[in-house]
Amino acid sequence: MRNVEKKNTVRLILRGQTNNFGNTIYDYANKLVITGLGSQASYFMGIYQMSETIVGIIFDILGGITADQKNRKQILVFTDLVAALATFIVFLQYSKKNVWLLVITNIILAILYSFNSPTYKAIVKDLLSKQNIYKYNSYSKTISEIISVCSPLVGMVIVSFFGFKYGMLINSLSFLISAILEWQFKVIVPLTTQKKTAKESKLQSLKSGLAYIYGNKELLVVLIASSLINFFLAGYNFSVPFTNHMARFSHMYAYVLVAESVGNIAGALFNSFWNKDLRIAQYSHFLFGVGVTTLVVPLLQLYWPLILVFFGLSSACLTIFNIQMMSGIQAEVADDFIGRVFGVIFTIAVLFMPVGTYVFSLLNIKNWLVFSVIGIGEVLVYIFMFGAIKLVQTK
Template sequence: MTDKGFLEQSPEKRSGWQKRFAVFIASQAISLFGSSLVQYAIIWYITLETNSGLMMALSIIFGFLPTFFLSPFAGVWADRFDRKKLIMFSDLGIATATLVLFTVFRLGYHNIWMLFLISAIRSVGTAIQTPAVSAFLPQIVPEGKLMRANGLLASFQSAIALVSPIVSGALMSLIAIEFIFLVDVVTCILAVLILLTLKVAPHAKALEKQALSYWHDLRLGFAYIRDHQLVRSLFLFFAFFFILVSPAAFLTPLQVARSFGEDVWRLTAIEVAFSSGMLLGGLMMSVWGGFKNRIHSMILSVYLIGINQILLGLVPWFWIYVAVMVVVGITLPVFNTPAMTLLQEKVDEAFLGRVFGVLSMISSGFMPLAILVFGPLADRVSIEWQLVVTGILLIVQGVFLHRNKRLIQEGQTRSGSSPVGVVDSVR
């Protein structure tokens, strides 16, 4: 990845990346905290009110499909426009949708389908924000510090994820769910105000007069991904990975409610365990940085996730189940951090938004499609069996990654490069 605008800054400005990164993290943490409160409140409300795998699947689909359809376009916006402004506008949009949900519930209209509708609207804001955030980070962090920054960002996100289910569970036992929605409105506005204080010049493409049409930019992004061997291979791997982790990601609350008891504290316990593990894993990656070869770190993580996903389907005791959740949480940053850093290092700065937009499309598309199968299947086939089978398939996928010598070679090289002829071939 090359960002001429950043590299041409004075040493004084480049040395101040920690301050800019701290402001950015503060804004993201506050925004994520409010969103997490709402996310847990909605999932638990639907789980406890319906105890239905189908309703859980519908909730996930409504929350992800808008992101799937909008992400490629949002990636173009992240390359054509000021990424900081896109992040702020998406936060304000999410706050507006949540305020509507608060008002509707406050008026006594407690309908599950209203939760689905607002989740879809909030998903639009997420679609705009996700590629903008991922592409914005290299604008404020030197390339040599990206692994550390991604590890720290993962740690902060995990810390928020650790606290938010506890707070959400406590709030659900004390106040009506609509007041949890109101907290998210306040945190979104606060996050925008903090981000306003961050002074970062827009990236080079955003300052240029856009000579190419919007659709040409979109087509150019897809061609870049198609012709970039590393990105293409990683995205294919991610697609299968997201499918296989879907049962563990979305059906474990329902599994706990069915197998161990329909108590909010149990749902809180597994979320806290998972988030604690992610916090430890993120801190570990920010200090250790993983293996010198990014792909080796990802391979290790896939093996461990597969093994522990099998254990989630086999363990009959709740507190051992919780302990396994901690280990799963630790292993995820070992996968996510090097994967994100590798893309930020290897992808040309002008294409970062579109690349991360398509990545967001893959994650928001394949997981709901998978849960559309796994969710209703959970009403016929036990979630435990789903976890065991997908865990075995994850290990098999890890073996395929381990044998991909070309991808491993790409993971070893730190310096970024663009595929020759990608841009010219589209023009």
């Protein structure tokens, strides 16, 4: 790995995990405040969460287009500086009398995230070679999972000892540190392709981006499969909190979350040590692992330690699939279309997750059988993805 790529890798990881740490504490503190609003808690929690979904649907595609048309480094620095300012204002001005400030700030951050996130995914291609993209995503995912376990605990300590507002201050500082790290990125790939895309209008750019995705049949299959998986993952995330009731064990849900975190870390570590970039038909097999390990959970309901093992295996398979998919897109998609591709991915995720949650809330299956339904769905997605890829490759 060239020295400049080593520095870029370190800065990318530090930036991503600094942001992740600050956002986790921010979200924890916000939800803690909202749940303490008594009769208004449900109302404000609904607005707080729905605002993110609505903003994502409206702005994610636009964020992807902008990432292809403008200087990606400048977009990242600007959005993180504005986010730092917005959260610092909350730190200075918040009181229980102006709880709307939380909602407004969350909307502002969601808009900024719609531009920042696809840009951050796209700029990896400008900073790292293909081989190092796979390494970076493995390292980043491993550290991210470790931080995701520690952040809520740190957030709890900070809010308990120093108060809610200092959670906002930490998030503000995390955005500022992210902007400083982004400013030090050293681009190794010329940005000439962005100048060509910048000449297009937003509508023309969207049309050409969609045409690129439609023309790249393998990429199209991956996007369809990932959207379908998001549907079933939403059902999974909806059902997992009810495992306490299913197991008649008050701490089962907590143990499941720990098992998932361990599985995510193990999957990321395995991918980094394995150090292989797989073709789509190869990494699609990990979806089969996700589905089968979820499918058999109801058969193990009398042996909850085994259930935890299978939840962990499912998370490990999903992590490897996600790392390979994300790395493949970053490495293979043309530089002048990569922002729009990620914009489409995030939009699809935003659209299908609420739909999946709604469908599984209507099914209202509050026993272990729900995981068989989810697992069967995931296996069917695997069959579709593997079959469609083989069909595309034979043409």
